[in-house]
Amino acid sequence: MVISDDLWVQAAAFVGAGFAVGFGAIGAALGEGYAAGRAGQAISHNPSLSDDIVKTMLIGQAVAESAGIFALVVAMLLVFKDVEGESLLSAFAYLGAGLSMGLAAIGSGVGSGMPAGAACEGVARQPAALSTIRTNMLVGSAVCQTPSVFGMVVAFMLLFIDWADRPFWPTWAALLGAGISTGFSAIGPGLGNGITANEATLGVARQPETSGTLTNTMLIGLTVAQSTVIYGFLVSLILLFIPKPESMAMVAWAAPLSAGICMGLGGIGPGIGEGITAAYAVRRVARDVEQNVLLTRVMLVGQAVSESTGIYSLIVSLLLIFVV
C-alpha cells in the first residue's frame, strides 16, 4: 500500500494540533489547579473573605488561561488546514508548529498560576491591599504569558510561510528544530517568571506601601529571566530563514536538528534559575525597601552568571548551524 504525501501531511497536522492543545491544556490545568488549591488554603485561614479570594482567583485564572487559548487557536488552524497538494515538507512544519506552541504554553500556564495563588494568600493576609495585590498579580501573570507569545509567533511562521521551494533534505530538520528550539526554551522562562511573580505578589501583600518599587524590581528580574527564550527564538529564526543547500548527507540534517534541541533544552535551566534569583531578591526588597538598589545590582550579577550556560548553548547551536 502506498500512502500519499497528502495523507502524511494531514496526519502530521493532526499530531501537531494534538501536541499544541494537549500540552497547552496540561499547563493551564496545572496552573489553575495550583491556584485553586492555594485559594482553598487561604479561605480556610480567613473564611470571611472567601468572596474576595475567589474573585481574585478568577481574575488571575482568566489571564493565566491566555497561553492555553493561543495553543487552542494554533491547534484549530492545524486541524482545518487544507493540505491538498502540499509537499511533504509541510508535515514537518506542522509538527514543529504544534511542538513550539504546545511546549511554550506549558511554562506560561503553570507559571502564571503561581502569582494567582499567591494573590489569594495575600488577600487573606492583608485584605486592605486587595487592589494593589491584584494589580501586581495581573502584571506578573501577563508577563508570564510572553514566552508563549514567542512560541505562537514561531508556530504561525511555520504554518503560513510556504516552504515548498526549499529542498526536502535537509530543510525538514531545520523546520522541526525551529519548533523545538523556541518551544522548549520557553518552558524555563515561563516557570521562572511565575516563581518571581509569586514572591513579588506575596511581598506586595506584606508591605502594600512599597508596591511601586517591588513591581519595578520584579519587572527587571522578569525581563532578564526571559533572555533565554529570546535566544531560542533567535535560533528558530536563523533555522527558518537561512536556507541550506540540498544535501542527502546525514550530517546536513543532524546539525540543524541538534542545534534546535541544544538551544531548546539549554534554555530551560537558566530561565528557572534566574527566576529563583529574582524571587529571593524581591522577597528581601519587600522586607526592607531601602536595600532595593543594592539587591537589584546583586540580582543582576547573579542572573548574568546563571545566564552563562544558556549562552554556551547558544554558541554551540550557532556553531552547529554555521560551522558544520
Added chain:
Amino acid sequence: MEIQGADMVRAAALLGAGIAMGLGAIGPGVGEGYAAGKACEAIGRNPKEAGLLTRTMLVGQAVSESTGIYSLVVALLLIFVV
C-alpha cells in the same frame, strides 16, 4: 540512498553535541540561580557584608558552572574532533 559509515558517525556526534550541551545546561542554570538567590537573601539581611557575600556567591557559582563547562567541552570535542 547509500548510508556511509563516516557520515553516520559524524551525524551522531553532532546530535550528541546538541543533546550534551542542552541537557548539561539545565542543572547549572537552576543551581547558579538558586545560589544567587540565597546570596540576595543574605545580603538583604546583612548589607554591610555585601562585598564578601557577592564574592562568595561568585565563587559558588563558578564551581556550579563547572558541569556546564564540561558539557561545553564535550560538545566542542564532538563537533570539531570526532
Added chain:
Amino acid sequence: MESVAKRALALTLAACLILAVMGRLAWAKGLALGGLVSVVNFALMAWLLPKAVGMSRRRSEGWAFGSLALRFSLMALALGLCLYKPQSLSVAACAAGLFVVQLTLLTDRFLPERWREATWGVNERWKT
C-alpha cells in the same frame, strides 16, 4: 464579575459596530462570535472553578482539567465554525475576540476610579 462580563460585551459590541460601519462584515461577525464565546467561557469558569476550591491538590487539578476541556471545546467549536465558513466569519477576528475578557481585565487599571470601583471590587469594608 458581572460588570467585567458586561464591559467585555460592550467592548466587543463597540468594536463590531466600528468594523461593520467600515464595511468589514465578516470581521465584525467573527469578532462578535469570539467575544461572546470569551464571555461565556469566563462565566462558565466563574461557575465551575470555585467548586475546585477546598479539594485536594490532585483533585483540584483534575477538576480544572475537566472544566478546561469543556471550555476549550466551546472555543474550539467557535473557531471551527469560522474555519468552516471563512467567507462570512473571519478566523483572525474570532481569535482576537476570544481575548476580550483578558483585555478587559488587563486594561481595567487604566480606567477612571469611579468605573473601576464597581468592577474591581475595591472592598469598601476594608478601606481605611
